[in-house]
Amino acid sequence: xxxxxxxxxxxxxxxxxxxxxxxxxxxxxxxxxxxxxxxxxxxxxxxxxxxxxxxxxxxxxxxxxxxxxxxxxxxxxxxxxxxxxxxxxxxxxxxxxxxxxxxxxxxxxxxxxxxxxxxxxxxxxxxxxxxxxxxxxxxxxxxxxxxxxxxxxxxxxxxxxxxxxxxxxxxxxxxxxxxxxxxxxxxxxxxxxxxxxxxxxxxxxxxxxxxxxxxxxxxxxxxxxxxxxxxxxxxxxxxxxxxxxxxxxxxxxxxxxxxxxxxxxxxxxxxxxxxxxxxxxxxxxxxxxxxxxxxxxxxxxxxxxxxxxxxxxxxxxxxxxxxxxxxxxxxxxxxxxxxxxxxxxxxxxxxxxxxxxxxxxxxxxxxxxxxxxxxxxxxxxxxxxxxxxxxxxxxxxxxxxxxxxxxxxxxxxxxxxxxxxxxxxxxxxxxxxxxxxxxxxxxxxxxxxxxxxxx
Ligand SMILES: Nc1ncnc2c1ncn2[C@@H]1O[C@H](COP(=O)(O)OP(=O)(O)O)[C@@H](O)[C@H]1O
Ligand SMILES: [Mg+2]
Numbered sequence: 044x045x046x047x048x049x050x051x052x053x054x055x056x057x058x059x060x061x062x063x064x065x066x067x068x069x070x071x072x073x074x075x076x077x078x079x080x081x082x083x084x085x086x087x088x089x090x091x092x093x094x095x096x097x098x099x100x101x102x103x104x105x106x107x108x109x110x111x112x113x114x115x116x117x118x119x120x121x122x123x124x125x126x127x128x129x130x131x132x133x134x135x136x137x138x139x140x141x142x143x144x145x146x147x148x149x150x151x152x153x154x155x156x157x158x159x160x161x162x163x164x165x166x167x168x169x170x171x172x173x174x175x176x177x178x179x180x181x182x183x184x185x186x187x188x189x190x191x192x193x194x195x196x197x198x199x200x201x202x203x204x205x206x207x208x209x210x211x212x213x214x215x216x217x218x219x220x221x222x223x224x225x226x227x228x229x230x231x232x233x234x235x236x237x238x239x240x241x242x243x244x245x246x247x248x249x250x251x252x253x254x255x256x257x258x259x260x261x262x263x264x265x266x267x268x269x270x271x272x273x274x275x276x277x278x279x280x281x282x283x284x285x286x287x288x289x290x291x292x293x294x295x296x297x298x299x300x301x302x303x304x305x306x307x308x309x310x311x312x313x314x315x316x317x318x319x320x321x322x323x324x325x326x327x328x329x330x331x332x333x334x335x336x337x338x339x340x341x342x343x344x345x346x347x348x349x350x351x352x353x354x355x356x357x358x359x360x361x362x363x364x365x366x367x368x369x370x371x372x373x374x375x376x377x378x379x380x381x382x383x384x385x386x387x388x389x390x391x392x393x394x395x396x397x398x399x400x401x402x403x404x405x406x407x408x409x410x411x412x413x414x415x416x417x418x419x420x421x422x423x424x425x426x427x428x429x430x431x432x433x434x435x436x437x438x439x440x441x442x443x444x445x446x447x448x449x450x451x452x453x454x455x456x457x458x459x460x461x462x463x464x465x466x467x468x469x470x471x472x473x474x475x476x477x478x479x480x481x482x483x484x485x486x487x488x489x490x491x492x493x494x495x496x497x498x
Pocket of ligand 1: 265267268269270283285320334335336337338340341383384386399400401402
């Protein structure tokens, strides 16, 4: 794709979005900078860039060049290479040097241009990816310049996908503390967060100032909603607030999304189980619902943190079974059973699970349930073609995939789960050496025939 950009760029019909900023860097620094043919080390650096060397190789060399007094020359080499073959990771490298007090404005411009690249947006979910790196650099820059509100946005962008990212959390806490000192958060820290996802101050006063909730740190984010920890003043306890995001950055979320969001509340209200997250409050005017706070975060995070492992499988299977039985008994289908939607009630080993995120759940009405909506990896084979309707059995398949993932962790699930294939038979991926009861359960839940899936 980059080669295509370069070709089209040379033909002169379109400029890569990084080019205007890169040109500004060249205009600012090319004059008087050492050139690759004059300094062997700069020449080697240019060669490394020309053969698309990894940033891990380029970075130490850049530091060495800077140390040897050739920073200006190295930046021109970087900019020239970016002009020919734009690379987001190299752009971040150059931006970091620019921010290092050389030309902060150009550094900020370059990071903004980098964040706007579609391939960078695609790294949102990647730990330590370009998206996170660029946002951290921008957040720290804005914080140092005294723009705490601006900084907060960038730290939150990282935290929304990686809730315990230490550097982002530190930046977020500093920025909130600054806003609080300046009285911009009102009386409580965290109120400023409501400014971030589209509430203006007036609305935020109505939504949170008078009313019950004091928003605190972000806990996670999904497709259409962002979840914050909050303090419920009426009852005096911490809760989770799930707030519908504006659909396209505009102020009004689409009516369909709103309707679906509150369907989630209706479904939750019908289901009673100690293993389903409890609904505490619904405020349609503010597009939020309050849920019981699950302090352990999601099962996905729990596996990463070592809070749960294969030894917990029988217990978690039993709890998931009770959760799904309750959902199905209430006439609903969850449709999106996956580790990110299964929460741990406490942050300790042995914490019970709570099934959450009924955002795509549906009642089994006369019209049945709509076709697939969930995440491919956890989707039952009969739903992969898109023709069949979700059922209690397809939820059980999802639970089977979650449990297999827990059993295999940290080995990732086999690729077969990511392929669209309604012939999929994945029971062969259940390891033979698993305890017999676990093996039988997983083979049953993962059976191709929906009727054969039993707990
Ligand atoms: N009650 C809760 N307690 C703690 N964390 C929560 C709670 N609800 C959601 N989260 C966090 O927020 C993330 C997104 O919430 P979810 O309901 O799955 O939203 P979406 O419908 O947008 O996927 C979850 O993966 C989890 O990390
Ligand atoms: Mg979710």
